[in-house]
Amino acid sequence: xxxxxxNFPAGEESGNKEEAKDVGGVGGARLKAFIERIERLExxxxxxxxxxxxxxxxxxxxxxxxxxxRKIVSLRKMDTEKRREEEELLELYKSxxxxx
Amino acid sequence: xxxxxxNFPAGEESGNKEEAKDVGGVGGARLKAFIERIERLExxxxxxxxxxxxxxxxxxxxxxxxxxxRKIVSLRKMDTEKRREEEELLELYKSxxxxx
Amino acid sequence: xxxxxxNFPAGEESGNKEEAKDVGGVGGARLKAFIERIERLExxxxxxxxxxxxxxxxxxxxxxxxxxxRKIVSLRKMDTEKRREEEELLELYKSxxxxx
Amino acid sequence: xxxxxxNFPAGEESGNKEEAKDVGGVGGARLKAFIERIERLExxxxxxxxxxxxxxxxxxxxxxxxxxxRKIVSLRKMDTEKRREEEELLELYKSxxxxx
DNA sequence: ACCGTGGTTAGCTTTC
DNA sequence: GAAAGCTAACCACGGT
Numbered sequence: 001x002x003x004x005x006x007n008f009p010a011g012e013e014s015g016n017k018e019e020a021k022d023v024g025g026v027g028g029a030r031l032k033a034f035i036e037r038i039e040r041l042e043x044x045x046x047x048x049x050x051x052x053x054x055x056x057x058x059x060x061x062x063x064x065x066x067x068x069x070r071k072i073v074s075l076r077k078m079d080t081e082k083r084r085e086e087e088e089l090l091e092l093y094k095s096x097x098x099x100x
Numbered sequence: 101x102x103x104x105x106x107n108f109p110a111g112e113e114s115g116n117k118e119e120a121k122d123v124g125g126v127g128g129a130r131l132k133a134f135i136e137r138i139e140r141l142e143x144x145x146x147x148x149x150x151x152x153x154x155x156x157x158x159x160x161x162x163x164x165x166x167x168x169x170r171k172i173v174s175l176r177k178m179d180t181e182k183r184r185e186e187e188e189l190l191e192l193y194k195s196x197x198x199x200x
Numbered sequence: 201x202x203x204x205x206x207n208f209p210a211g212e213e214s215g216n217k218e219e220a221k222d223v224g225g226v227g228g229a230r231l232k233a234f235i236e237r238i239e240r241l242e243x244x245x246x247x248x249x250x251x252x253x254x255x256x257x258x259x260x261x262x263x264x265x266x267x268x269x270r271k272i273v274s275l276r277k278m279d280t281e282k283r284r285e286e287e288e289l290l291e292l293y294k295s296x297x298x299x300x
Numbered sequence: 301x302x303x304x305x306x307n308f309p310a311g312e313e314s315g316n317k318e319e320a321k322d323v324g325g326v327g328g329a330r331l332k333a334f335i336e337r338i339e340r341l342e343x344x345x346x347x348x349x350x351x352x353x354x355x356x357x358x359x360x361x362x363x364x365x366x367x368x369x370r371k372i373v374s375l376r377k378m379d380t381e382k383r384r385e386e387e388e389l390l391e392l393y394k395s396x397x398x399x400x
Numbered sequence: 401a402c403c404g405t406g407g408t409t410a411g412c413t414t415t416c
Numbered sequence: 417g418a419a420a421g422c423t424a425a426c427c428a429c430g431g432t
Contacts, residue, residue, distance in 0.1 A: 031169070034159040038173055041152050048145040049422090052138055053414095059134045065296050067416085069131070070421085071289045073138055078282050082275065089271045096265050157404090170424085231369070234359040238373055241352050248345045249408095252338055253428085259334045267430080269331070270407085273338055349409090357418085370411075 056066045156166045256266045294300055356366045 030162065031159070031164060034155060034162075034164065035169065035173060035176070038152055038155050038169075039176065041148050041155070042173070042177075045145055045148040045152075048141050048148070052141050052145075055134055055138050055141070059131070062130065063127075064131055064134065065292070068289065068292050068296060069135065069138075071285060071292060073135060073142075074421090075282065075285055075289065076135075076139070077142075078278060078285070082278050082282070085271060085275055085278070089268065089275065092265070092268050092271060096268060160404095167425095174424095227363075230362065231359070231364055234355055234364065235369065235373060235376070238352055238355050238369075239376070241348050241355070242373075242377075245345055245348045245352075248341050248348070252341050252345075255334055255338050255341070256429095259331070262330065263327075264331055264334065269335065269338075270429095273335060273342075274407090276335075276339070277342075360417095367411090374410095 056069065059069060060066045156169065159169060160166050256269065259269060260266050291300075356369065359369060360366050
């Protein structure tokens, strides 16, 4: 068994092998679509990262200490995560004692 | 309201240091605004990361090998970056010879 | 002898470059020493990881739910880290207002 | 007082479920012991990681390129693992032909 | 027994 | 040049 739909270099279009997994055919098209969607999202992600950087820069030019700001953001994130995990733990307890 | 790490202990308002950053005053409000903007963007960033994960999952369930896909995306990104750097270099050349 | 990835191709011993990092000479010996120290420590680290695994296994065979245990450990670690970060933040504040 | 995540909400002590895991009773003590053993080991693990970092730092200050060093360590590890797997395979062969 | 998921770790990038 | 945060590969575990 192999899921080699994604096999590439693929010279000739012909069905030179019954194992040929649609290289360059519709599978290739689908793959391309997937990859382009991913790339688009990664592009957006990168832009957000840059926006964040800019905010820090702006804050800094306003006189704030970015190191402190980062620490604050980090602590608040930890709070959030902690609460989330505590809720998960509670769920876990409940299912452990058959209260799920 | 909840965990206001961003609310300051804020001792004396006085300018005990000419670099004093307006602790607890209007500066606190501005800081809070900055931090919330940052948190919002980080939230969006996280969502995008999840979207990307989902696409990989979808592709996988279609039969594609995600490890290969990741490699492809990575390679294409390198191409992009390389091209971008080459263009920057070209700009540099142009400005160097007064064609900016 | 076996896998001497750390043994250098090392051509001429000569100082053909004043930046030369002593390739194949005494530098090689020092490098080897560094690498072996690292490998030893990584080995110990690996053993600790295995010990931890064993404890979880033992706990599991005693009837505990390891998933819950892992969550507890994780939460307690977060507490520790949070406290540490809060102290750092305090220091940061102090130095920011010139009380360092 | 500190963060006793490990203390249980612990409702009825009774065996309200035959699957009940002794919540809050002697099981709690055992659990606590397990968790503390784990935390101790993880602490040691962390210290080793720091030691390793220091060695890299020291090597760097001696003029070595840590990036290269990391690659070497990684390659040697692969060698080691490969050899180990080959030996396992050999053992397998031996037992297969009754030479175990 | 395998797959999928989540956690861990190491390496890279960027900041100070 | 050192330190930290972010990202991406890796691995181990639990569930099906």
